[in-house]
Amino acid sequence: MEKFIQIEGGLHSVRGIYTAGVSCGIKKGNKDLAIIYSEKESQSAGVFTTNIFRAAPVLITQKHLQNLKTQAIVVNSGNANACTGSMGLKNAQEMAKITAKALHLAEGNVLVASTGIIGTSLPMDKIREGISSAAGQLTHIGPDKAAEAIMTTDTFPKSMAVEMNLSGKKSYLAGIAKGAGMIKPNMATMLSFLCTDASIDAQLLKKALQEAVDQSFNTITIDGDTSTNDMVILLANGLAKNNTITEENTDFFIFQEALHFVTRQLARMIIKDGEGATKFIEIHVTGARNKKEAKHIAYTIAESPLVKTAFFGERCLWGRIIAAIGYSGVSLEPDQIDLFYGPIQIISEGVSTGREIEVAKILKQKEIKITVNLNIGQEEAKILTCDLSKEYITINMGYS
């Protein structure tokens, strides 16, 4: 994790990447429209929501990505343009078209993303004005302007950039992301846009992105809800002038590691900013028969409202974790299970060690690691989640 130099500037740290973030009136007073622009056509790859009901912008972006010549991404927050029928598709297409026109690009080289409330048509007058305004404000100076404009219930912008050395050339990789509810495995209410100036073959770019997403955004859960709009996009414009990565050589390895690092950091930020979250929790299941069972048990624990609420209350109610393991559906022997809060073992071979007082201290921390050893195999999985607080209810009972 420490192999890369973390740098300032967000997406602007990448050569040839310009951004703008403006307020066009979808969300009262806050920034709600962003453009990310690459001065050069980019290889591009995407990973999308597994929700069957993909929002209109997801459909348009999946189509345009096939060109592999992306030069801009236009994103609005405050309205997801999901469940909006044929009008929604027309509007998403129009967002690409207007952006393309403003930036003198081919329509197919523009990707579109939306996030926010489901089922309401986009206010296209505002969107048109926003795109026009953003296109005029694109800049490469200072911190990037997009991270803030894509936020919904997020409380802070999420941005991460690193420097890589690829075949002797300095190269940069940066990303932004947004949460903060409807966060569950398989691309759940989140958007993330990643840019690099590395030169890399499109197939390898796609492979690297899928692997990075699987070990970052696909290992987190806030509330178990999977949204209709999630996407992760990675653009590579080649301006670093490194030897183009066309095989799985050392440069590819460095690039993949950098991408792992950036996506993991963004995923952690999403969990830290989970709606109402007061605790950052890692669930580590070890000693499993296979990875699938390990991951399933970790998710079952991470998504139990009772487990999450106990973390909020800072209570050592380990029985709720044991109960969740027990209803996960995985065949297990209770009397083989070990359970740890941080380094403190509370359950040894299915029986309490009575160390509740030590656990109580761990539970006061902001970051808590739970380790479950099933002691039936060699496989493991880690899932990141947060607690369930009253604030989550407040945020979601009134969100509109």
Added chain:
Amino acid sequence: MEKFIQIEGGLHSVRGIYTAGVSCGIKKGNKDLAIIYSEKESQSAGVFTTNIFRAAPVLITQKHLQNLKTQAIVVNSGNANACTGSMGLKNAQEMAKITAKALHLAEGNVLVASTGIIGTSLPMDKIREGISSAAGQLTHIGPDKAAEAIMTTDTFPKSMAVEMNLSGKKSYLAGIAKGAGMIKPNMATMLSFLCTDASIDAQLLKKALQEAVDQSFNTITIDGDTSTNDMVILLANGLAKNNTITEENTDFFIFQEALHFVTRQLARMIIKDGEGATKFIEIHVTGARNKKEAKHIAYTIAESPLVKTAFFGERCLWGRIIAAIGYSGVSLEPDQIDLFYGPIQIISEGVSTGREIEVAKILKQKEIKITVNLNIGQEEAKILTCDLSKEYITINMGYS
């Protein structure tokens, strides 16, 4: 549903059933130990938790039920005697033994149940005192004394009794139940004890109970957590002197219907008393390919924290219901879906009807029916649930 005369008295309405409920100090000040006693040995049947980690009392009760001669059930609340290892098993066995001794029964004719916190050993001194006290207070007069003593976070006792006419004889069926958290399909944190004075063959009793449970307790969810202690027990002591039901004749049909009615009513009470619940919600999925998919979609909607929180906030955020359908994993066409809040259609073939103002009125009601028509088949399923409120968090962050 209206075929049976609902009567007062709870379990006492059944001939030969005596109850006692006492406070023995497990829960400060509240009743926490109950005995249900039949003056005659009873045919008995049970349905148990699907959690792999079955609590000690579940294991003992499953063993004793094989005798088919149950005469008493001893239940404590405040401590689940779950995840308590060999000491837990010994204690559960001892509960049966002490109760048997106090009532001059064979140990194997006593069933044991516990509910409450997981992972702490039973305070056996208190339990012994409680059993002795309860055994001396058994009564058949007035309302039954057990419904209150089995409560944990429940806010009201749950009891239901009906009169049946079996082959010209008046016969009675009654039950009590407790919730109120860790409530999910397949026998989740709940106990229910049912008694009847009907005479019925043991195999038919078992069959009737399983069918009744499948259409009542197994169609509800509060928080998606399945407990280690759930059980439903049905005793039939034959004191009604009806012609013993030995085949699936008219009497069996009447008995099954009565049992459906009582268990459904108890299941409804559990949901109405769900931890922190302010709304009673029925999710009805119709037009499905098969029952399994219909039930799975209904549960996915019913367990979405975002859907539940929107009900608490009385907000018409139908996009959350559509998103939940979309991530259920069932293959569907979005543009075939109809969605209703009460009688108001908000989605027609995947597109909003714009009737939010009418839906807002429905959302102010205490009982709300949601109907989803998938329009791809003929099968359907109903699930009962409640909203997710701040009070749920308050109850569960501090419960101990």
